[in-house]
Amino acid sequence: MSENRTTPFAYIAEFGSAPELYHAAEHVRDAGFKRWDVHTPYPVHGIDKAMGLGKSWLSTCSLIGGVTGFLTALSLEFFTQVMLYPTVVQNKPTNLSTIPAFFPVMFELTILFTAFATLIGLCAFIMLPRWNHPLFNSALFNKFSDDGFILVIESRDPKFRKERTREFLEEIGAGEIELLEA
């Protein structure tokens, strides 16, 4: 189809500081790009808004985990202690009124299940673990884990144009720009 055998994967652009990246992100958002991201050494606060992203709903996973943990503990204790095998130790009864003695385990399992649900939810939301990614081929991109503020626009974006996107990135103040081949 074209003379170029390789297809580009993304434009990688470096910015000088977090505020510059922040303003660039606002421009990219307003230009209507969809498949893009900013890669930073630390979480830059407020950049969600500049990217047009809302609140993370990871907390729903945690809530589901917490409720599951609580119900697991409640049924574990109630079925085994009250229904299956009532253990009367030191003449203490086992029935509905002894539920306060079950609270510590309920509490601990609620926390435990919440933690696991949060971690599993996190992995699902950010689509990791992942062994490799085309972006890792770029030395410019890898500066993100040291001191680079990187903006990436992927070629999958419907608005991506080889020439126009580069000009656009230059306009919004990008320093070094790299076209990463896939």
Place this chain on the structure above:
Amino acid sequence: MASDASTTDQPIHPSEAEGVAREPLVLNNRSMAWVTDRICGIVENRQPLIWWVLFIPSVLLAGLLGGTLVYLVSTGVGVWGNNQPVAWGWAIVNFVFWIGIGHAGTLISAILFLTRQKWRTSVNRASEAMTLFAVVCAGIYPGFHVGRFWMVWFLAPIPNANAIWQNFKSPLLWDVFAVSTYFTVSVLFWYVGLIPDLATLRDRAKAKLAKVLYGLFALGWRGGNRQWRHYEMAYLILAGISTPLVLSVHSVVSFDFATSIVPGWHTTIFPPYFVAGAVFGGFAMVLTLMLPVRKLYGLEDMITHKHVDNMAKIILLTGTIVGYAYIMELFISYYSASKYEGDAFHLRILSGPYTWAYYCMFFCNVISPQVFWFKKARLNLWVVFIVANIVNCGMWFERFVIIPTTLARDFLPGQWGYYSPSITEKLMFLGTFGLFMMLFLLFIRFLPVIAIAEVKGVLPENDPHHPDWVKLKEKRRAAAAAE
């Protein structure tokens, strides 16, 4: 300042520009690259000689721990000095001691995170690691104290060989759940915090094996904001659940005592008193470890005097709470007019066989931290280091005072006894210090001791509201242009 601000694209509010500047959390206007280099350098460069000097004895002591445990299991728990009436000897003293130390890490990471105490960033990673290793040491004791170690699986919530379920009303079972949950959640919290830093190590790694291993554990982290925003939510939730968790763990440990009917243990003050004591002892251990690490690896710009100062203040506060609890226990035993309570405390402070331990405890935990009222003492690292170690000893004595002192004098004089530890117990305690040090030194060797990504977030150059931000940015630009 206003004219400076107008030359840049980032407006700075005049009141913020001229407002009271807080002491920076990282000194000498260090750059992000410097932070990365300095922290990753600890892992990448050869360890200093002192690392080996500490590591080899630690490994030997950890081996000693293994040896004593083999001897213990092959011979029987009779090789320990505990017996009736003091059935809980050093084993439980050391369990509570280590689990208490294991509280500062999660406190620093979770509670200080929720209260937006940004100074936590330089010390949280190492304290969390310390927490995990302390809990590992703690877990050994009750595991072997049950007598037949190979029956420990009876603690798990599955019916045992006789189809009998656990007694969920027992505080000892609550302890199993609390400590195992605490350890698991602390590991998860620590690991989530490590992911971005592992990615940094991965991107810098030269050796193939290191790259593969760091890459594996970094999960392919790309630092994109579409990842960061979920990551930050996950971290917030983990901090939110760890806060009640850390308070619950030592409360549950204290229930082992407080829900019994033994005079001297049966008190409602135990949960808050244990939690305050745990934070107190934990911070002392953080200082004991971090002051040498800071010096040895040149981390003075990141772990500044401000950090040491803040931790010393927390030690002063929690030490004073502990002191209040000691005195309140005495008052309540008098005020309750209970003969047995009164006797228990009379024996503890005046005529009992272990009164020396009570006064050691009182001096170490209540008197010695009072020097931290003075700023000069908080800023003198030697004073801080010495007091922190006195507190470490004091917290051990506290648990010793609570356990053998109370048990040695039972209700009937015919049941009275005296407890002293056997050589096996002493070697085992020494061995857990070896294990603890060995794990901590390995942590320094292989993982970033300071949370790199978090420290970068609090650098003055990354704070657009910092009064010097414009100047800093221009300085950097000029430096880059000169290159």
